[in-house]
Every structure is written in structure tokens, then in C-alpha cells.
Amino acid sequence: MGQTEATPEQFAAYFALMEAGALLQQMVEQQLRQEGDLSYVQFRLLTRLADAADSSVRMTDLADGLVHSRSGLTYQADLLERNGLIVRSPSPDDERSVTVAITEAGREVLARVRPGHIALVAKELFGPLNEQDVAAMADVLTRVRDHLRTVPRPPTTRRRTAKK
């Protein structure tokens, strides 16, 4: 980018978002790897399972927002299952489906990782911010995220429903 359109404030906001997001993700990724041998994606998958009503979800539903091709999800599930953090079993209702559930070991990893995770975010993300800043950030970025979610994204996980 360079000269056409866009105010200096906009450039500042755009670049800051991209870089802050990238830096924060790196740090989080490193913390999760060190303290729980998890990637961020794996952490989010486990979290989603832990938060699920009955701790179990179908593969397809599990993938949803997490930018995964179906095979990518299978790959991650293989890793998590190999480490005993999740279990897959055939769905009772639909024989084609696979139900995924977090195990006790999976919950333990989440519990083990949580304190460091919260401490990291508190220090490195919120360290330089006051309450008002946090409120403003939550407000603006929530709207941005919600908007970005609506933007039609290519392929991803969910299979193109019959493309004429």
C-alpha cells in the first residue's frame, strides 16, 4: 500500500491490528506449546469440546470457524487422539458421523495450560491498557470480527453444498 485513498489513521489502525495480532498469536502459540504441547488450533479445538454441553461434538461441527479443510481436521484429530486428549466414536443417530469428546487427560491439559495463558495475556496484551482502553478495544474489534465473519470465505471446512 502507499498513496491511494485511506487516511493515515486507517493505515495505522490496519498495520497495528495485523502486527499486534501476529505477535500475540506467536506468543500464545509458544506458551501453549511449552506448557501443554499444544498448537493454538489444538487448544481451540479442545476448548470448544470442553465448552460443549455434553463435551461431545460431531467432526463437522467441530471444525466450523477453525479454518480447516475436512482432511485438516482429521489430521488434528489424529494427533489429539494419539495423545489421548480426545476420543472419537461412531455417532448413535447418524452412522456416517463421528462424535468427538474431550477426555479427562484433555481437560487436564487445558487446566494445566490456563494459568500461564491468562497470565501471558494479562501481561503482554493488557499490560499497557487501562479499563477504558479495554472497553474501546472490545467494542470496536467485536464489531470488526462480526463483520469479517459475514464475509463469504472460500472453501474452508464445510463442503460446498452441491455446486450446480
Added chain:
Amino acid sequence: MGQTEATPEQFAAYFALMEAGALLQQMVEQQLRQEGDLSYVQFRLLTRLADAADSSVRMTDLADGLVHSRSGLTYQADLLERNGLIVRSPSPDDERSVTVAITEAGREVLARVRPGHIALVAKELFGPLNEQDVAAMADVLTRVRDHLRTVPRPPTTRRRTAKK
């Protein structure tokens, strides 16, 4: 994360930042790939070169913030050079160094990609925001980014200076 510490506002801000950053990067990445066959990292490398005073920089300096191991930079430089977007030549002063410069073709790719890039960001990032929002976002995220930059990151590009 779950119960210990941290306010709901903080959770909202943290998750929104992570997700908004990830979604925006995906979209940008896709736009750059489609319109210029560039990854975001390559785009940033080219931009840095284009912005450099004399359009040329040493390999080591080029890598700086861009999360690259030395070999990773060489890999990207190989790709960019193969496509004629940059040129490497031995440095005049230090025979060990390599000077990298953007080519005319490289500038053309940047020019070709820029309009779509700006349009995308204007629409998808700033679409749901007013001027005040942008100002607040720039203010807060700039501080966050500057703080995150100061956090000691592991290895990266620059070689560990003699670790006793």
C-alpha cells in the same frame, strides 16, 4: 481459559483481537495471492524493499521483524528472485553480505496489487467503523503492538550472538 482472573471485557477484547486478526490476514492473503501471486510475507518483503531509501537492503536487515529464520529468508528470496521481483548481488563494502533490491517487475506487482488491497481493507475492516472507532483502534492497538514488540521473542532471524 475459563474462570480464573480476567474480566469479561478482557476476554471479549482478547478473542476479538485474535479472531479479527486471523480473519483479516486470511482475506488479505487471498487477495494478494489472487491478484499478484504473493504471500503476505512476500508482500511485506517487497514493500520494505520498495520503501528503502535506495531500494536495496542487506539480507539480514531485510528479515528483521518478519519472523524468519535465516534459511526461511533465503527460501523466500529464492522464490521472489525466481519470479524476477528482486535481485541479489554481492555487497560492495562487505564481501560476505548480499544486497537485495526490488526490480521494476517487483514494483509493478506492488502497484497491481495495491488497489485491491486498499479496497479490501476499506470495505472489510473499516466498513463497520466510523472515524472515532478508527482513531480509538489506532490508538489502543498501536500501544499494544509497541509493547508486544518489546517482549523478548525467541530465536527469529538474527543469530544468537555467541551463546557462551
Added chain:
DNA sequence: TATTGTTATACTCTATAACTATA
């Protein structure tokens, strides 16, 4: 015929360590 999930395969990117050559 459409959907769920897996597999086979290839490709991109990154990192480590060894290596060359200069300083």
C-alpha cells in the same frame, strides 16, 4: 445422489545444523 469422514498424496513453509566465505 448427497453427505460424513478418512486416506493418499503433494506442496508450502519453517527450522536446525552443517557448510562456505569472508571479517
Added chain:
DNA sequence: TATAGTTATAGAGTATAACAATA
């Protein structure tokens, strides 16, 4: 001895397409 950059190699992750089983 330290630095600049490359290379060889291996590993993580992702995607596409073909596939089997079920709806």
C-alpha cells in the same frame, strides 16, 4: 573466532481428490 548467507534435510500443517460407508 565470529558473521553473512546458503544448502541439505526433516517436520508440521494444509489442501485436493479419490474413496468407503451411510442417508
